[in-house]
Amino acid sequence: MKKIVYILLVIFIFSCEDKLELSPVSQKNVDNFYKTENQFYQAVMGCYDGLQSAMLKASFSYMMTESRSDNAWQEVDYDDGRISRFTDDADLTVLNSAWAGLYNYIARCNNVIQSLEGNTELEADVKAQFEGEALFMRALFYFELVRFFGEVPLVDKVLSIKEGYAMQKSSIESIYDFIVSDLKRAAELLPDVKPSANPNRATALAARGVLGKVYVFRSGYPLNKNEWGLAGTELKAVLDGVGDEGFFDNYNDIFDYNFEGGEQAIFSIGCKSGAEGEGNPFPTRNAPNGMNPGNDPLMIPYGGSPYQLFLDDYILGSIFDEPNDVRFGYSVQTEWLEKSGDTITNWPFCQKYKNGPVSVSYDWDIDWILLRYTDVYMLYAEAQYYQNEKTEALNILNKVRKRAGLIELQAADIDTEDEFVDMLLRERRKEFCFENQRWFDLVRTDKAMDIMKTFLAQYGAAANFTSRDQYYYPIPQRETDVTGIK
Incomplete structure (x- = not known):
């Protein structure tokens, strides 16, 4: 079975955004950089590479999820230990990794989506597939961001450096509305079934499945x-x-x-x-x-x-x-x-x-x-x-x-x-x-407060969970220092 092997060479396109360390990540103008199907394919594979990192390989993928829950207890005073004990704060390194990483991956998707606008060289079905995949993955990255941090900046285009510094937070509802919009459009553009050659590429059913899950989350706290x-x-x-x-x-x-x-x-x-x-x-x-x-x-x-x-x-x-x-x-x-x-x-x-x-x-x-x-x-x-x-x-x-x-x-x-x-x-x-x-x-x-306080009491840490504000992580201090967002 052939699998997607993410093409890391395309990541050089985003090197400037990593050096700037702005969030939402800003970069030089890449208008007209992508033209051919192969160029777009490589760029989309760069988005999939970001998805692999964010959902599986990066430390925040499990530290900020499973280590926060009653499914694990991390005793040592590393990032995941502080997350487990609810003693985390804005200086925690893993929070900055999550924030910067997710916005970096969103920037990759924005590059693809913006570069596809007005492109006349691609076949219609190929163009639809690339756009659908970028929209699908952008929605997934924002789904993580809004569940991690609550109110976050909403970036839907390639930004200049000045625009990156000027971004402000959007409401949780606005972020969810954006996610829904991306997933609906992705479902319209993507194929119904998995391609046999690359079964890991997004489909309309995958987009609709995530959309259904998003509606469940919107129906809750x-x-x-x-x-x-x-x-x-x-x-x-x-x-x-x-x-x-x-x-x-x-x-x-x-x-x-x-x-x-x-x-x-x-x-x-x-x-x-x-x-x-x-x-x-x-x-x-x-x-x-x-x-x-x-x-x-x-x-x-x-x-x-x-x-x-x-x-x-x-x-x-x-x-x-x-x-x-x-x-x-x-x-x-x-x-x-x-x-x-x-x-x-x-x-x-x-x-x-x-x-x-x-x-x-x-x-x-x-x-x-x-x-x-x-x-x-x-x-x-x-x-x-x-x-x-x-x-x-x-x-x-x-x-x-x-x-x-x-x-x-x-x-x-x-x-x-x-x-x-x-x-x-x-x-x-x-x-x-x-x-x-x-x-x-x-x-x-909205069961986290009651269930986690009972769990934390087993380890003498129940007093650390004091408010529903802790349902979300603080904006990383480094981000606040650079952009003023807090």
């Missing part, structure tokens, strides 16, 4: 826009477009190298081992640093890392709070071999995606699923519940539970809205543990 009908329409279109083949009978197959690019993956980020750092770092990053490298089931090729998500019995017991959940054994490895030769049984780690070729450390040849069928399916259940289709919502949750080996829920288990939300969060936590979704789910349902 802080906007509470009650767009469940809109969400349901988009999500159902994706489910119908993919068909039942998207719901794998075996949970572990979702993350199996042999099935990558399949219907369970509405949209995946392509990873390729041995291609100049384009592999998936997730399996190595989550393995303990003291692990003995090797091919034994108790080892990881090339060993682990110091950047793993730290789990303990309290965390795992609260996630997998029902016996016989097959997702526990698929998601967590409880024994491993230390370099000393000892077998360690009290230091569990996430083992999702731990298969497929690997050529060097952090370089696995297995795609990262950014939007999977079960996510769309469960979001659709949520939308249906709020449209008074409670029986269908219950049936969907039970189908997911049955695959996991759990007993079915009864209507009485979710008799009230609070009971439904609590149950939904429990089910999503089990299904998507360590996939960077939990924190965002807690915030959009």
